[in-house]
Amino acid sequence: MASVGKIARRTFLIGTAAIAGGIAVGYYYYRKPYPNPLEGDLAADEATFNPYVKIGVDSTITIVAPRAEMGQGISTTLAAMVAEELDVGLDQIKVEHGPASYAYFNAAMLEEGGPFAFFDESMTAEIVRAGMGVVGKFLALQGTGGSTSTLDGFGKMRQAGAAARQMLIAAAAQKLGIAAADLETANGSILHKASGKSLTYGAVAATAATMAPPADIRLKDKADWKLLGKPQKRIDMLAKVTGAPIFGIDVTLPEMLYGTVKMSPRFWAKPVKADFSNTEKMPGVIKIVPIDTNYGHGFGIIAENTWAAFKAAEAIDAEWADPEYPLDSAGISEVLKQALGTKGSVMRDDGDVVTAFADAPRERIVEADYAVPYLAHATMEPMNATAQLKDGVLDIWCGNQAPTLVRQLCANAVGIEQDKVSVHTTFMGGGFGRRIEVDYALCAALMAKETAGRPIKVIWTREEDMRHDAYRPASVGKFQARLGNDGIPVAVDMTIASPSLIASTLLRLFPSIPPLGPDKSIVDGAYDQPYTIPNYRVSGIAAPASIPVGFWRSVGCSINGFFHEGFMDEIAAAGKVDPVELRKRLMAAYPAAVKVVEKVAEMAKWGEALPAGKAKGMAFTLSFGSWVGEIVQVADTPSGIRIEKVWIAADVGTALDPDIIEAQLISAAIYGLSAAMGQEITFADGMVEQSNFHDYDAMRIFQCPAFEVAILENFHKMGGVGEVGTPPAAPALANAIFALTGKRIRILPLSKEVTFA
Amino acid sequence: MRLTVDGQAFDVNADPEMPLLWALRDFMGKTGPKFGCGIAACGACTVHVDGQPVRSCSLPVGEVTGAVITIEGIGSEGRLHPVQQAWLEEQVAQCGYCQAGQIMSAVALLDQVADPTDADIDDAMGGNLCRCGTYPKIRAAIKRAVVLKTSGI
Numbered sequence A: 001m002a003s004v005g006k007i008a009r010r011t012f013l014i015g016t017a018a019i020a021g022g023i024a025v026g027y028y029y030y031r032k033p034y035p036n037p038l039e040g041d042l043a044a045d046e047a048t049f050n051p052y053v054k055i056g057v058d059s060t061i062t063i064v065a066p067r068a069e070m071g072q073g074i075s076t077t078l079a080a081m082v083a084e085e086l087d088v089g090l091d092q093i094k095v096e097h098g099p100a101s102y103a104y105f106n107a108a109m110l111e112e113g114g115p116f117a118f119f120d121e122s123m124t125a126e127i128v129r130a131g132m133g134v135v136g137k138f139l140a141l142q143g144t145g146g147s148t149s150t151l152d153g154f155g156k157m158r159q160a161g162a163a164a165r166q167m168l169i170a171a172a173a174q175k176l177g178i179a180a181a182d183l184e185t186a187n188g189s190i191l192h193k194a195s196g197k198s199l200t201y202g203a204v205a206a207t208a209a210t211m212a213p214p215a216d217i218r219l220k221d222k223a224d225w226k227l228l229g230k231p232q233k234r235i236d237m238l239a240k241v242t243g244a245p246i247f248g249i250d251v252t253l254p255e256m257l258y259g260t261v262k263m264s265p266r267f268w269a270k271p272v273k274a275d276f277s278n279t280e281k282m283p284g285v286i287k288i289v290p291i292d293t294n295y296g297h298g299f300g301i302i303a304e305n306t307w308a309a310f311k312a313a314e315a316i317d318a319e320w321a322d323p324e325y326p327l328d329s330a331g332i333s334e335v336l337k338q339a340l341g342t343k344g345s346v347m348r349d350d351g352d353v354v355t356a357f358a359d360a361p362r363e364r365i366v367e368a369d370y371a372v373p374y375l376a377h378a379t380m381e382p383m384n385a386t387a388q389l390k391d392g393v394l395d396i397w398c399g400n401q402a403p404t405l406v407r408q409l410c411a412n413a414v415g416i417e418q419d420k421v422s423v424h425t426t427f428m429g430g431g432f433g434r435r436i437e438v439d440y441a442l443c444a445a446l447m448a449k450e451t452a453g454r455p456i457k458v459i460w461t462r463e464e465d466m467r468h469d470a471y472r473p474a475s476v477g478k479f480q481a482r483l484g485n486d487g488i489p490v491a492v493d494m495t496i497a498s499p500s501l502i503a504s505t506l507l508r509l510f511p512s513i514p515p516l517g518p519d520k521s522i523v524d525g526a527y528d529q530p531y532t533i534p535n536y537r538v539s540g541i542a543a544p545a546s547i548p549v550g551f552w553r554s555v556g557c558s559i560n561g562f563f564h565e566g567f568m569d570e571i572a573a574a575g576k577v578d579p580v581e582l583r584k585r586l587m588a589a590y591p592a593a594v595k596v597v598e599k600v601a602e603m604a605k606w607g608e609a610l611p612a613g614k615a616k617g618m619a620f621t622l623s624f625g626s627w628v629g630e631i632v633q634v635a636d637t638p639s640g641i642r643i644e645k646v647w648i649a650a651d652v653g654t655a656l657d658p659d660i661i662e663a664q665l666i667s668a669a670i671y672g673l674s675a676a677m678g679q680e681i682t683f684a685d686g687m688v689e690q691s692n693f694h695d696y697d698a699m700r701i702f703q704c705p706a707f708e709v710a711i712l713e714n715f716h717k718m719g720g721v722g723e724v725g726t727p728p729a730a731p732a733l734a735n736a737i738f739a740l741t742g743k744r745i746r747i748l749p750l751s752k753e754v755t756f757a
Numbered sequence B: 001m002r003l004t005v006d007g008q009a010f011d012v013n014a015d016p017e018m019p020l021l022w023a024l025r026d027f028m029g030k031t032g033p034k035f036g037c038g039i040a041a042c043g044a045c046t047v048h049v050d051g052q053p054v055r056s057c058s059l060p061v062g063e064v065t066g067a068v069i070t071i072e073g074i075g076s077e078g079r080l081h082p083v084q085q086a087w088l089e090e091q092v093a094q095c096g097y098c099q100a101g102q103i104m105s106a107v108a109l110l111d112q113v114a115d116p117t118d119a120d121i122d123d124a125m126g127g128n129l130c131r132c133g134t135y136p137k138i139r140a141a142i143k144r145a146v147v148l149k150t151s152g153i
Helices: A002-007 A023-031 A074-086 A107-111 A123-139 A149-176 A201-209 A237-241 A306-315 A329-340 A353-358 A403-414 A439-448 A462-467 A501-509 A556-575 A579-586 A591-603 A658-678 A729-741 B020-027 B082-090 B099-112 B118-125 B135-150
Strands: A011-014 A017-020 A046-050 A053-056 A061-064 A093-096 A184-186 A189-192 A197-200 A257-263 A271-275 A285-293 A296-303 A317-320 A345-350 A365-372 A384-390 A393-398 A421-425 A456-459 A475-483 A489-499 A535-543 A614-623 A626-637 A640-651 A706-712 B002-005 B008-011 B046-049 B052-055
Touching: A046 A149, A046 A201, A053 A149, A053 A201, A061 A074, A074 A093, A074 A149, A149 A184, A149 A189, A149 A197, A149 A201, A189 A201, A197 A201, A237 B082, A237 B099, A257 A285, A257 A306, A257 A439, A257 A462, A271 A296, A285 A306, A285 A439, A296 A306, A296 A439, A306 A456, A306 B020, A329 A475, A329 A489, A329 A535, A353 A475, A353 A489, A353 A535, A365 A556, A384 A439, A393 A403, A393 A439, A403 A421, A403 A439, A439 A456, A475 A556, A489 A501, A489 A556, A556 A579, A556 A614, A556 A658, A556 A729, A579 A591, A579 A614, A591 A614, A591 A626, A591 A640, A591 A706, A614 A729, A626 A658, A626 A729, A640 A658, A640 A729, A658 A706, A658 A729, A658 B135, B020 B046, B046 B099, B052 B099, B082 B099, B082 B135, B099 B118, B099 B135, B118 B135
Parallel strands: A061 A093, A257 A456, A393 A421, A489 A535, A640 A706
Antiparallel strands: A011 A017, A046 A053, A053 A061, A184 A189, A189 A197, A257 A296, A271 A317, A285 A296, A345 A535, A365 A475, A384 A393, A384 A456, A475 A489, A614 A626, A626 A640, B002 B008, B046 B052
16 A cells, blocks of 8 residues: 555545556556466365356356445345356355455446546546546455445456356367357256257366456347346345354354453543453453554453453443544534635536626525534444464454455554455445444454464444444535526535545555545535536535544435435425426436436325325435435324335436345435434544434334335446435435425434424 | 253353343354344344243343243244245345344244234334344235245245
């Protein structure tokens, strides 16, 4: 990473790291192929064709799906890409996550990171977008995030399957003495129809793997797909209904010790006093050790069982230094408000906003201030990792979204070379962006230095997890519109201030890389929406970083979806234009967007009269390459507002697995509604006030609305699906509450103003 | 102390104050029940004690008097409980972490109410949190399990 810092000339703050500007610089490294990481670890009767395919002599086919499975179904869809071209069913293959390796870089994760809207296909945007993909490989991240996995895998994983199939056919042609063109494949065998001769994949795998990969890889036409585009049974479902030990927290090793951590509740503060004299004598407690990382300071408790570690952590008598940020939520909010008054980076500037507002009559102006709070990820599985350091070799088992980061930073922390570290990535009990961090792995790695070679499983309590997150940043926005005589806006001016999550992430992961350039995540979801308004300005201001902030499902769009679409609803109300009509008019230049809006309106019977005490609200956000409209229906009940139904229409370009996509859209909407209804992380005395699900809850089954989903494929580029349901959920709900009550709520969570049933 | 878990006897030498969850996970190798909150607020640790659903993270192991059944005791690969079969057919799980607890709550519900209403489901399942938002499929799977159970699967 240091070398990246040296060559950086101009830097965009994108993705998970600062990306060096000059595209040509990394070109040589991009062209240099990575070695196949499967070669070093093959069974005696196995052959590998590329980093994604292994075939045994018994025709056991193993596909590597190198993205983290955190519930989004990615292992199934990635495996289906390879299986489709390899001409085998999903029931004929085994799927593995694979090792940490730069061969599994995620180019798409960074491709959409440039300062261009998704729909901007100008030459410059296309070149920079392609260049960012190159830089992604140069930095060689193996990340799962940004709803990029299917997009990233779609080309290379189908090619991996097709290349292996062509090599198998070539080997069979040699063995049978029949021209390759006369052979076909089905169900893991190569057939010669005319003679009835056939060979299994396993019978020719060893020979095939030694052949030169085909120069010309032929992919199936979409019309010939057997797996892709159709719902598949998830490969992880049986394990998940039988309670199988598939998560990081389930790792069990011989001679294993147990542990937990007690980190400073004030971020980055060091202990000024700590007394272990009583705690180290507690039954089951072995040792208490200091932990110091870029994430903060505190202690690790090594014990004979988890409960003993938890009790000791609670009993440690420690005092912590004062923080270097304001002590409470009021002070932290004040910093944000002050930032809003400073000059930021203009990320969209159509027309001439200043002139458009200069002569605006007062009654044609709409103004509003919006704010959202810090949020925790609160994955169901608390942070944990298991580590063993023996004979200079470190093994780490954990669910994580970035195995190569885990490997690199844990190697540094322990003081060994990266090639002495093996990362075993397990299934994750939720990720949502939290497990792109590596703090849980660092804690386990450092504690493994203190156990004389024994493995140790380090599990955080829920309280520790809730109070040591990389939070969704709080944000504030100032919005102004000028309406024309027809009620349609002729000018909008949006200014948004938020602590930079890119700068904050760099502090934790790569403190030597300076955060240069604007952080576009501050305005994501506001500057890049498919609205045409003649004068349209969006500015982002990076407020001073204090609380650690990071990637939370849909990132900046989780904030700006609410701001932008809440404000659009205000514009519609002020201009006396129907909110659906307003979108259709302003998005007319983007037919995919219009079709989404029309579809969701049709599904929800928008415009038809509702019984008294019920109302609907709508919102639209283009994020991660997918165009999503949502309509929420609420009802006034004696016990509070009930969310009755949610309609979602989403254009994802190409839908690879409709069932998984529908499940993700609903999941992401519930994630957004949960936050909008009641979630908020607040601070007092420099510490997070919330600690567990009693004071940071999420939607429960009795609050869950009915859902109706339509998946569209009108746009010519594929979009992501894991996050795109989140951004429109909060504004659609707030807009429905406005329609129901007349109360315009501009500050989340909504529970500050209304009660939910 | 001696416990019966999933039909098997275990002699456990643990602090009687230790929650049943940690005795199961760290002493008996039963990792099916999951740790989520430690305060009986999320339901991921749900097991049955004498047929009743309990949050094992908040029940001291020393107070356990009846037989304990975990997700690993109700069915297994090739021999699924109808509720597990329904979960499989409805493709309920996403991350899957809460599902052992969800399934144990649903099994207890169907043992008590053969054909639950939506309100019964809300009451019985309200203590089981799912951050992936699989609730619509959980509801559908419980209704499918009713059918599977009555058809003797």
